[in-house]
Amino acid sequence: MKQISTIVETNLFYARQALHFNKEVITRTVSVAGLAIGMVYVDTIASKDVIQNHIMRPLLQLRSLSHEDAVLSVMNTIEIADAQVLSSMEEAVAELTNGKTLLFIEGTGSCIVADTSDWKDRSLAPPQTQRVLKGPQIGFTELAKNNLSLIKRVVKNADLVIEEQSIGEETQTNVSVVYLAEKVDTEILRDVKERLAAIELSAILDSSYIEEVMTDKQQTTFPLVLVTERPDVTAAHLLEGKIVIVCDGSPNVIIVPALFIQFLQSPEDYYEPSFLEWTRLLRILSFVVSIYLIPLYIAFTLFHPEMIPSELLINLAAQRQVVPLPVLAEVLLFMLMFQIVLESSIRLPSGLTLAFAIIGTIILGQSAAQAGLVQLATLVVVSATYVLNFAVPVQPFANSVKTIRYLFVFLASTFGFYGIMLGTIALVIHLCSLQSFRVPYLSPIMPLHIPDLKDTFVRMSLKKIVNTKKKYKTEQNQPSE
Template identity: 40%
Template sequence: MKKNAQKTLTPLSSSLKANTDAIRSRFGGSFDLVVRLFRSDAAPSRELAIIYIDGIVDAETVNVSVMEPLMSMTLPPHAHTKGTKLLDALRSCIVSVGSVGESATLEEALQAVSDGSCLVLAEGCTSVLTASVNGGEQRSVTIPQTQTVIRGPQYSFVENIRTNISLVRRIIRSSDLHVQMHKIGSQTHTDVAVLYLNGIVDEGVLKEVYRRLADIDIDGVLESGYIEEFIQDETFTLFPTVLNTERPDTVASILLEGRVAIMVDGTPIALMAPITFFSFFQSPEDYYQRFDIATFIRVIRYAAFIVSILLPGLYIAVTTYHQEMLPTTLLISLAAQREGVPFPGLVEALLMEVTFEVLREAGLRMPRAIGPAISIVGALVLGQSAVQAGIVSAGMVIVVSFTAISNFVMPEFNMGAASRIIRFIFMLMAGMFGFFGLFISVLLMLVHLVSLRSFGVPYMSPMAPGSASQSIFRDVFIRLPWWAMIFRPFELKLRNPRRLPNRRKPAAQRHSDNP
C-alpha cells in the first residue's frame, strides 16, 4: 500500500504493565478486548499476560493451545528464561499454535490483535509473541447464489479469504499455485491476495497487477468492488474490464489460462484479469457439457445480447420512420394496436422500460419471500392494465418483455447491466434519427470496444486484433472438444502457451464379437 508519509514506530517497553496499558489505551478501552494477567509454572518469577479480541479468535484454540500450556507446563532445565529469551523458550517449548511470530513495536502488536492473533507478553521482555488463533462466527460454504450451473461444482466462496484460497487449492493441487498477500486500507488493513500459476502466467500482467495494487491509498476496503475501480484500465466506460465470480472452479480455470485472480477478505466475490469482451459470454458450464451443446448455448447468448440492446431501438425506428420496411399485414396490425395511444413510439418505449427497471429493482430489494411475487404480479397487472387503458400498445409490451428475457440469458450480471444502459442510448438515437441514428450508435460502440484494454490486453481480442476466421475456433463462438483445445488464450504472452502436448483424439477401444 502506498504511504503518504512513513509512520514512526513505537518500540515496546520492558514493563508488562506499560505494554498492556498502551494496548488498552490505543483500543480505547473496548469491551471486547480481553487482557488476562497470570503467573505460570513455566516462569514462576515473572508475570505473563495474553491479549486478544473476543469474537474474531477461536476461543477453544486460545484455551487449549495457549492458556493451558502456559498455566500447566514447565520449561525444560536447559531453557534460558532470563531476559527476552523467555519468549523464545515459550515459542519453542510451550505455545502449541501452528503459526507463532514475534513483534517488537506497538503498532505491529496492535495490528496482530486486529488480525485475530493472540498476544503473549512477559515482564522484562521488549517484544511479544503473536499466536495465530483466527476464528469466530463465519458463514459456511454454500451453493452459488448468482452464478448457478446445472452440471458442475455446487459450492461458492465465502467472506473468509483463507477459506477461499483453500477452496482453490483443493482444485489446483500444485506447488506452482502462488499466493501473494497484500494489506490495503489505512484503517481496515484488508487482506488482498493475488493468485497465479507460476510458469504459466504472463509476467508483464503480474507486474502490472502488483503496481496497481501498490498505488491504492484509501482508508478502507469493504468489498472487491473498491479494488476493481482502482485497478481497471478505463473508468468512463459502460463495459466492465475486470471479471468477477463467486465460483472457485471459475477462478481455477482462469488461473490455468495464465490469468491472475485477486481475492479480498470480507467478500465472496473474486476478481480476474486480464479479460476480453467474449469472456463475459462464457459460463463455467460450457466446459462441463458436451462441446456441441455448449457451442449452441453460447451462440444463443450472443444473439440474446444483440436482441437486448437493439430490439427496442429497431422497433422504434421501424414504427416511427421506416414503416415501408414492414409487410402490409403487419403494418396494419401495429397501426390498429397504436390507435388511441397518446404517446409517440419513443415515449412509449421509455415508459415501459423505466417501469420494468423499477419492477426489477423492487424485486431485488423486497424481502425474498415476497420479492418475486411483487415483480410478477406488478408486471402482469401493470402491463395488462396499460394496454387496456390505451397508454401503450400490445406490440410494445411484447418487445419490452422479450428484451428483458434476453437480458437474463447473459451469465455475467455486470455485462447485463451494461446492456441495459446501452439499450436506452440506442432507443434515444433511434427515436430521433431512425436507422441512421441506430447505425451510428452501433458503430461508435464498436469503436469504443476496440479501444478498450484490460491490463494491456485488447478488449476485443482475438477478434480485433486478429483473424476473424481463426477467432471462431479460439474458444470465442465455438467451444471445441477438449482434446482439440491445445493452446491457452493467444492474447496473453504466456510462458507455457500449451495446455495439451498434441492434437490427438483418444482412440475408442474396439470390441470384437468373436470370443
C-alpha cells in the same frame, strides 16, 4: 516505530490504550516459573478455547524459564502452529485486531504473536450468481481463508503463488493476489501490483471497491474485470494464466484480464459435450438482439414504415389510433417500469418476489394495453428485450447494456435506421479502444489470434482447450503485422 517495553504492564497498558480501552480487550498476567508473562487478546474475534487449551495450559505446566532463552522456550511450549516474534508495538497491535493473541515476557522486549483468530462465517452454500444445473454447486464466502482453501482444493499445483497485503488505513483489509508462476504474464502481473499499490482508499469493504479504483481510468459501461463467486471458474482462469484478487469480507473474487467474449460464456458450457454445445451462440444472439430490438422497432415505426410487412403495418396503424402516447414515450415508459420492477424485486423478501413480478409486469402491462393506454406491440417488444437480456450469464455485463440501449433508442428516435448504424460504428470503435490491464478487450477476435478462437463463439473439444497454453497479448507484445 515504538519498541516493545521490557515491562509487561507497560505493554499491556499500551495495547489497551491503542484500542481505546475497549471492554472486549482482555488482558491477563501469569507467573511462569517465577517470570511474568502478559497476555492480551480481543474477546469477540479470538478463540478462548484455543487460548486456554493451547497457550495457558502448556505455559502453566512449564517448570523452568530463564531470561536468556525465555522467548524461545515459550515459542516451543505453546501449541500454536502460526506464531511469530515481533519487536514493534505498532505491528503487534495491528496483529491484535486480526484476532491474534499477544504474549509479553518480562525483561525480553519482544512479543510473541499467536494466531488464535476465530472469525464468524456462514457455511458454504451454492453460488447465487452463475448458477448451473450440472457442475460444482459450491460458492465462495466472505472469509478469505475459506476462499483460498477452495481455490487450492481445485488447483493442487506447486506453482500456485499467493501474495497477501493489507489495503486501507482504517480497515486494513487483507487482499491476496493469486496466480500460477509458470503461466502468468509478468507484465500483466506487474501492472496489477502497481494498481493495487496505488489504491488510496482509506477503507475497503468489498472487492467492488478494488474493481472500481483499478479500472477508473477508462470511462465505459462494460466491466473490465470478471467477478465471480465460483471456485471452478476461478481455477479455470488461473490455469489459463490469469490473475485472481481475493478480498477478505467479499464472496466475490476479481479475475484479470477480462475479455468481452468471456462474459458470454457460462461454466455449464464446459460440463456438456462439445458437439451439443450451441447455447453460447444462442446467448450471443440474444445479447445482440436485446440491444437492437427496441431501436429497430422505433426506427421502422417512425421513419421507415415501408420496411414493415403490409399486414403488420395495418395492424400497428389500427392500434396507434386508440393510443394517446407516441411510440417513444411508450417505449421509455415500459423500459422504466420494467427496470423499477427488477430493482424492487431484488430487495423484496423471497416469498414476495414472484407475486410482485407477476403483478408488476404481466397484470399491470397487460391491463395498460387493454385499457388503450399503450400499444400492445410496444409491450411485446420491450418484454422480449428484457427476456433476451436475461440470457447473459454474467449479471454485471448484462447490466452494462442498459446505458447503451437508451443511447440507441435516442439515436433511432432522432435519425432512424441511420442513427442505429452510427451508434453501431461508435460502439465498435469504443470496444476496440478498451483494454483490460493492457490486453485488448475484444481479444482474440480483434486483434485476431486464430489459436484462441477455439473457445470463443463455440468451444472445441476439451483436449484442444485445456492442453493449449493461452498467451494474452498486451499492447507491448503485439506482433508488428
